[in-house]
Amino acid sequence: xxxxxxxxxxxxxxADTAARKEAAAPLFVKGKEVxxxxxxxxxxxxxxxxxxxxxxxxxxxxxxxxxxxxNKVDRGKIHDLHMVQSAVPLPxxxxxxxxxxxxxxxxxxxxxxxxxxxxxxxxxxxxxxxxHTYLELFGRYFLDLTPRVSLVCAYKADRKGNLYTGFxxxxxxAIVEATKFREGIVIAQVNEIVDELPRVDIPGDWVDAxxxxxxxxxxxxxxTRDPALVTxxxxxxxxxxxxxxxxxxxxxxxxHGIGFxxxxxxxxxxxxxxxxxxxxxxxxxxxxxxxxxMIPAIEEGWVDTIHCFGGELGMEDYVxxxxxIFFVGPDGSLRSNRAFAQTAGHYAIDMFIGxxxxxxxxxxxxxxxxxxxxxxxxxxxxxxxxxxxxxxxxAWLKCGQELPSLERDIGNIPRGKRLxxxxxxxxxxxxxxxxxxxxxxxxxxxxxxxxxxxxMIYGDDLTHIVTEDGIAYxxxxxxxxxxxxxxxxxxxFTEIGLAAKPEETRALREAGIVxxxxxxxxxxxxxxxxxxxxxxxxxxxxxxxxxxxxxxxxRNW
Amino acid sequence: xxxxxxxxxxxxxAAKVTLxxxxxxxxxxxxxxxxxxxxxxxxxxxxxxxxxxxxGFDPLWARVMQKFLDxxxxxxxxxxxxxxxxxxxxVLLRLQQALAAAL
Numbered sequence: 001x002x003x004x005x006x007x008x009x010x011x012x013x014x015a016d017t018a019a020r021k022e023a024a025a026p027l028f029v030k031g032k033e034v035x036x037x038x039x040x041x042x043x044x045x046x047x048x049x050x051x052x053x054x055x056x057x058x059x060x061x062x063x064x065x066x067x068x069x070x071n072k073v074d075r076g077k078i079h080d081l082h083m084v085q086s087a088v089p090l091p092x093x094x095x096x097x098x099x100x101x102x103x104x105x106x107x108x109x110x111x112x113x114x115x116x117x118x119x120x121x122x123x124x125x126x127x128x129x130x131x132h133t134y135l136e137l138f139g140r141y142f143l144d145l146t147p148r149v150s151l152v153c154a155y156k157a158d159r160k161g162n163l164y165t166g167f168x169x170x171x172x173x174a175i176v177e178a179t180k181f182r183e184g185i186v187i188a189q190v191n192e193i194v195d196e197l198p199r200v201d202i203p204g205d206w207v208d209a210x211x212x213x214x215x216x217x218x219x220x221x222x223x224t225r226d227p228a229l230v231t232x233x234x235x236x237x238x239x240x241x242x243x244x245x246x247x248x249x250x251x252x253x254x255x256h257g258i259g260f261x262x263x264x265x266x267x268x269x270x271x272x273x274x275x276x277x278x279x280x281x282x283x284x285x286x287x288x289x290x291x292x293x294m295i296p297a298i299e300e301g302w303v304d305t306i307h308c309f310g311g312e313l314g315m316e317d318y319v320x321x322x323x324x325i326f327f328v329g330p331d332g333s334l335r336s337n338r339a340f341a342q343t344a345g346h347y348a349i350d351m352f353i354g355x356x357x358x359x360x361x362x363x364x365x366x367x368x369x370x371x372x373x374x375x376x377x378x379x380x381x382x383x384x385x386x387x388x389x390x391x392x393x394x395a396w397l398k399c400g401q402e403l404p405s406l407e408r409d410i411g412n413i414p415r416g417k418r419l420x421x422x423x424x425x426x427x428x429x430x431x432x433x434x435x436x437x438x439x440x441x442x443x444x445x446x447x448x449x450x451x452x453x454x455x456m457i458y459g460d461d462l463t464h465i466v467t468e469d470g471i472a473y474x475x476x477x478x479x480x481x482x483x484x485x486x487x488x489x490x491x492x493f494t495e496i497g498l499a500a501k502p503e504e505t506r507a508l509r510e511a512g513i514v515x516x517x518x519x520x521x522x523x524x525x526x527x528x529x530x531x532x533x534x535x536x537x538x539x540x541x542x543x544x545x546x547x548x549x550x551x552x553x554x555r556n557w
Numbered sequence: 558x559x560x561x562x563x564x565x566x567x568x569x570x571a572a573k574v575t576l577x578x579x580x581x582x583x584x585x586x587x588x589x590x591x592x593x594x595x596x597x598x599x600x601x602x603x604x605x606x607x608x609x610x611x612x613g614f615d616p617l618w619a620r621v622m623q624k625f626l627d628x629x630x631x632x633x634x635x636x637x638x639x640x641x642x643x644x645x646x647x648v649l650l651r652l653q654q655a656l657a658a659a660l
Binding site: 232233425430431525527 | 588589611621642645649653657
């Protein structure tokens with residue numbers, strides 16, 4: 001032991017924590033258990049004005065009971081909190097600012113509360129720190145945004161404070177580690193306090209209090225897509241992606257962003273993908289929530305490994321029954337972990353593919369719209385080239401070798417590049433053009449006083465755009481002028497697309513920088529729902545052998 | 558919901574194909590449309606009648622239809638479209654599918 005020096009000037013945090021826990025001591029009933037009715041008193045005992053506080057919640061599971069209780073504290077005692085949290089999707093998260101309990105916010109994803117976030121920034125109720133991507137925010141938990149108190153959530157706890165987070169472990173390990181090992185206080189809401197846990201996901205001595213919540217925590221089935229809603233035009237884009245990108249580069253590892261295009265891709269792997277000979281060559285290693293639309297491809301033996309950011313409601317039994325594919329604990333159930341999945345998503349995968357609401361004429365894209373501060377969750381982290389990556393793969397190397405600028409930047413040294421693909425119809429919902437002169441993010445930056453427009457994927461990271469007009473291979477463009485011409489060539493009848501010059505587009509096609517469906521040999525007449533391996537939720541259940549149990553709202557048969 | 562009717566009289570840049578018989582494709586479901594192609598003696602031209610709940614996109618419809626005609630060379634045809642908020646990508650895809658089914 002080398003900690004004999006007990007000078008108090010170096011132990012202020014420990015002393016402060018001890019004083020707070022002392023104030024809370026009368027509230028503990030047995031071991032670390034505090035009763036739900038005493039939760040507000042517990043929070044008032046351990047939280048101080050201006051504290052950095054984390055409420056666990058991302059786009060999936062939510063410490064909703066603790067968020068509600070924090071809104072009920074005496075604001076004379078607790079105010080001006082600095083909230084640091086992955087997401088603010090619940091009304092309660094924003095009520096804290098309305099009620100004057102919290103003042104400052106650092107986050108990654110706004111979701112359904114994005115409109116209120118924008119309004120509160122504008123009227124001064126929220127002082128915005130910054131919008132992050134998940135790993136960036138987790139990183140700051142260990143740097144300058146370490147929570148003093150964290151309110152987390154788990155399925156089960158015992159009275160020693162051990163937590164079972166199971167299927168939806170998600171952000172909990174990152175939050176608890178940062179908080180506890182900087183002498184902070186960790187409070188967990190759980191659905192059930194039991195004598196014996198299925199497994200321990202968070203050790204009890206990292207947790208200060210456990211509370212059995214009056215009702216189970218809220219969880220959103222965010223990644224469930226009903227195959228019945230996949231359209232022919234999404235299937236066309238999916239065919240273009242498989243032939244022009246997956247097959248062209250031999251992409252083995254990837255993340256599929258949220259949305260119907262990637263669902264369409266997943267659902268035509270066993271049909272069109274098989275026909276292209278991609279089985280065993282593409283999509284073998286994936287960083288992905290347990291997407292129900294992956295079931296047919298998994299069942300057909302396409303996939304070697306899937307690691308998950310979080311769980312997905314209804315997929316518990318299926319995942320537990322496919323332990324060769326998923327990461328499961330000794331108890332047999334999934335262990336998801338957002339920090340590690342995002343790490344793999346940043347450094348290890350060859351491709352990120354997803355959609356967006358807007359792409360500007362330079363190739364910058366954003367889902368930000370005027371009046372909504374939504375954030376982008378993990379997309380910026382995976383939708384970028386990880387400059388620290390050092391391990392080569394064929395897909396990564398090929399994408400890099402095609403960069404005309406490589407030699408200019410680093411001479412004769414070979415280097416690869418992450419494939420970052422955005423698949424969009426040229427016009428989105430309500431016939432809003434996806435290709436625009438200027439992103440709405442600029443307007444948002446102005447109205448919400450943001451220092452920079454919130455960009456989801458920067459143009460220099462974007463390597464491919466796929467639309468109904470074909471694929472623009474932006475990584476093959478030698479300069480901004482060529483890149484803008486390639487974007488125009490696939491921008492359809494949007495104002496950006498109408499500026500395309502036919503002779504320029506012809507030259508790009510000859511150079512292989514733009515490929516139309518015909519250039520790729522993709523027949524639009526085959527782009528019908530007949531290609532889908534599963535056409536309905538019920539088909540997915542059948543494919544799973546009855547192991548997939550869709551949430552009630554998706555049970556449409 | 559008031560429906561908007563748009564009528565166009567167009568011609569392909571180079572006439573190449575016409576239809577052996579009428580055909581019908583698609584349904585007027587949400588974000589989708591139905592298309593009826595009928596052979597008609599129109600001196601090489603194509604008439605288009607579009608019924609849609611959406612207004613303000615007439616020039617866009619004309620561009621999509623002209624692109625379809627230029628790509629296929631369809632002539633002497635009456636096209637009727639009943640639209641329910643389909644995007645241009647869906648419209649073009651359905652037109653291509655309708656023609657393939659008719660030939």
